Amino acid sequence: MRNIKLTIEYDGKRYLGWQRLGDNDKTIQEKVEGVIKLLTSEDIEIVGSGRTDAGTHARGQVANFKTTHDMPLAEMQQFFNRYLPQDIVVNQIEEVPDRFHARYHAKGKQYSYYVWNDLIPTVFERSRSFHYPQTLDLEKMQTAADQLIGTHDFIGFSALKKSKKSTTRTIESLTITQEGQMIHFTFKGNGFLHKMVRIITGTLLAIGSGELDEGIIQHVLTEKVRQAAGETVPAHGLFLDEVDY
The missing domain is CATH 3.30.70.660 (Pseudouridine synthase I, catalytic domain, C-terminal subdomain)
Known part of the structure; x- marks a missing residue:
């Protein structure tokens, strides 16, 4: 099992914030998880460092998810940025220790x-x-x-x-x-x-x-x-x- 850390940039103008809201597809989390599903064929919940409200932007939101998929990181980053909307970009990706948690470990x-x-x-x-x-x-x-x-x-x-x-x-x-x-x-x-x-x-x-x-x-x-x-x-x-x- 791999633990993947993403640093994400987004223009929040079109979105209802970071956190997924039921069946609503207008959140950053939902968009990122949709691409993860496309990439891995796994139902994965991504963990963000914290919520951002509707309309708020990010230059360096951090999130992590765990997967068994073996795609190299460089290819994975390219996949994200090919299929995410143009107002969401993964600008850094890395594999981190299994215990890393984007929210709980933020200082x-x-x-x-x-x-x-x-x-x-x-x-x-x-x-x-x-x-x-x-x-x-x-x-x-x-x-x-x-x-x-x-x-x-x-x-x-x-x-x-x-x-x-x-x-x-x-x-x-x-x-x-x-x-x-x-x-x-x-x-x-x-x-x-x-x-x-x-x-x-x-x-x-x-x-x-x-x-x-x-x-x-x-x-x-x-x-x-x-x-x-x-x-x-x-x-x-x-x-x-x-x-x-």
């Missing part, structure tokens, strides 16, 4: 969120960034972002109502840069709660525009009140950049 992830900050929207970036026309104070936003570095209970910055599992996560770095009209938020941490990156981004935008005060960061962390944070920005500006093992 950290990096996400990017892109904001087009101009009065006029852009046609070419409309499905890969969030149009936010208000004037922003990036220095104030970065100061607020720095308060999130470290280990905290982030349930107030998530879509979770409550959780039996721990909602404590560590953000190693959170940087905000700008090139032209595009603002790039980069999040690196040991894990992220449901919609956490999108809610934090929405909160930082509200701080940068003057809608919220910088003190809201500590308030949400301490009081764990989701309603006090900013809006959940749209999924189409979000990218899963890489998964660390």
Whole structure:
């Protein structure tokens, strides 16, 4: 039995997210498993490093599956990229030890969120960034972002109502840069709660525009009140950049 690790790139615009949804064929997992079935004639469930929401993109989603098929890796990669839709690409493939698990062994992830900050929207970036026309104070936003570095209970910055599992996560770095009209938020941490990156981004935008005060960061962390944070920005500006093992 072989354990195959895939690094997958996808444009999530047409899909309902990573995770298979019953008989729905509009998920990334379903598309990849369909090609695995074509390749191996086996019914195989692929394991992803985590879910991405509808519309979210990935440069480096990681998944693994086990098979008895003996096709060489280079040929297998070519097979995937021949039969997958053009908006899904396997950009790396390798055989890994039997115990490797894409979700359980992940030590950290990096996400990017892109904001087009101009009065006029852009046609070419409309499905890969969030149009936010208000004037922003990036220095104030970065100061607020720095308060999130470290280990905290982030349930107030998530879509979770409550959780039996721990909602404590560590953000190693959170940087905000700008090139032209595009603002790039980069999040690196040991894990992220449901919609956490999108809610934090929405909160930082509200701080940068003057809608919220910088003190809201500590308030949400301490009081764990989701309603006090900013809006959940749209999924189409979000990218899963890489998964660390």
